[in-house]
Amino acid sequence: MRKNKIEKQNFSDLRSPHQMDRRDFLKNLGGGIVITFSISGNSILDGEYLSGFAEEDFNSYLLIREDGRTNCYTGKIEMGQGPITSLPQMLADELDVSLDSVDIIMGDTDICPYDQGTYGSLSTRDFGQRLRAAGAEARGVLLQLAAENLDIPIERLTVENGIVSDINDKSKQVTYAQLTRGKKIVKSLSEKPPLKKPSEFKVMGKSLHHVDAADKVTGKAKYSADIQLPGMLYARILRPPTLTAKLTSLDLSGAETIKGIEIVQEDDLIAVLHEIPDMADIALAKIKAEYETDETGINDENIFEHLVKNGANIREVDQKGSLSEGKELAAHIFEEEYMDGYVAHAPIEPHTATAVMEGDIMTIWASCQTPYPTREEISEELGLPLKNVRLMQIFVGGGFGGKTSNPQAVEAARLAKITGKPVQLVYTREEEFFYDRLRPAAVVKITSGISGSGQITLWDYAVYFAGSRGAAQFYSIPHHKTVSIDGGRGNRVHPFYTGAWRAPAQNTNTFAREQQIDMMAAKAGIDPLEFRLKNLEYERMITVLKTAAKNFGYTP
Structure with missing residues (x-):
């Protein structure tokens, strides 16, 4: 149990921030x-x-x-x-x-x-x-x-x-x-x-109704955006059109004409706030901003070529035998590339945070998967002692890895400290997609081979920019090598923010590997399940496959 493994959630205290020593x-x-x-x-x-x-x-x-x-x-x-x-x-x-x-x-x-x-x-x-x-x-x-x-x-x-x-x-x-x-x-x-x-066990192992199900389907469950505090302002933030864009000119005069608007301009944070959310939207639309952007030349047609070209850092995941010998033993050779595009998390509930500063105590309700790291980030950003920052969870409307990153909580806290008023920040649907930390696009290159009897003799596997989770070999292959390739530390290759998406790397690597296995099984004329069992010695995986086949009623 390391320091990085404990958390909590409070469902009862929705309106009254308090600090318990x-x-x-x-x-x-x-x-x-x-x-x-x-x-x-x-x-x-x-x-x-x-x-x-x-x-x-x-x-x-x-x-x-x-x-x-x-x-x-x-x-x-x-x-x-x-x-x-x-x-x-x-x-x-x-x-x-x-x-x-x-x-x-x-x-x-x-x-x-x-x-x-x-x-x-x-x-x-x-x-x-x-x-x-x-x-x-x-x-x-x-x-x-x-x-x-x-x-x-x-x-x-x-x-x-x-x-x-x-x-x-x-x-x-x-x-x-x-x-x-x-x-x-x-x-x-x-x-x-x-x-x-x-x-x-008397309770474990039994299927039960989720205790929160009724409240969720009847609308009683409370989320971060349901927090309502006296005098609260709703914030909208001016955001750049690309990751590397630099602001060159700014005209706030249009936004200043909105009655009741508050404008914050501090370092990289430019925000408009109002007691009515729609008025904050109108004010944001009236801001005139110009940016200097870099032309990367990256587009839908060349993104995968770009990734392979910029794969500078190679890490060996596992290796056994000799690839050249495995190739000599193969009756059939398969060379394939698998490409995964960027994928958004698209939660029903967008990134949301409500923050209030009372004296020297900052309280935040945030839709996030990482209360403690987010609290630490807010403490550092605001220059507050860690004990003076409290982050609470209500319910989170989907995360899938996307809410391990929570800039909205930091932004809401900054704005609450600057204005001295409670602030709520809810990402628009456009922000949720464009500024999401997407699943990274990736390329997997596989060269494999099978003998005349359907035994896998060769496996040469390279995954670009997805990561190595799920890439290690568990089939019984005498000659194999697996490498994971990325751009190296500090080298920005992706044109978007990227991050964890469901089981990071597992989805990319599992799809590519099992698709290649299916292809070899078809060429060998062997049922896909039988082909896998033929090339497995790992007892746990054998049990999983047989159990799944039985439960699905699958017969070769």
């Missing part, structure tokens, strides 16, 4: 059991250590309250993928409590532990395991308390729905609520607390 959390607790992770000790993940936390940082996974309910704290955010439901499932099983007794708080940087971001399918397979460990730790504490309370050896105790009882006499029992009442216990997470086996 992390030390005050325990002071105001009253009673209950808190499970934290150790600042200096190992995490439950082998080889991973914490760094960068101050001792006063509050790093709680869960709180078992005096009323028996449990608060689950996470830096992860909910954007439709379901951790608002799945994480409480995991905690409920380890604690032996009912699912409806678990409350989850997500994405609030003031009271949730640090997390680098919600991406990479890490909510369940990474944070979920740590949350399970916290639940197991808390259960152990409660069992010890129950053993003392009931004067029964801990080995004779069993737990169900938050009630601890004697295995031999169920009338001897005590509830979690009774055990926590009047107590204030803080315990650090052990390195490897015992977790339940899958055979012991």
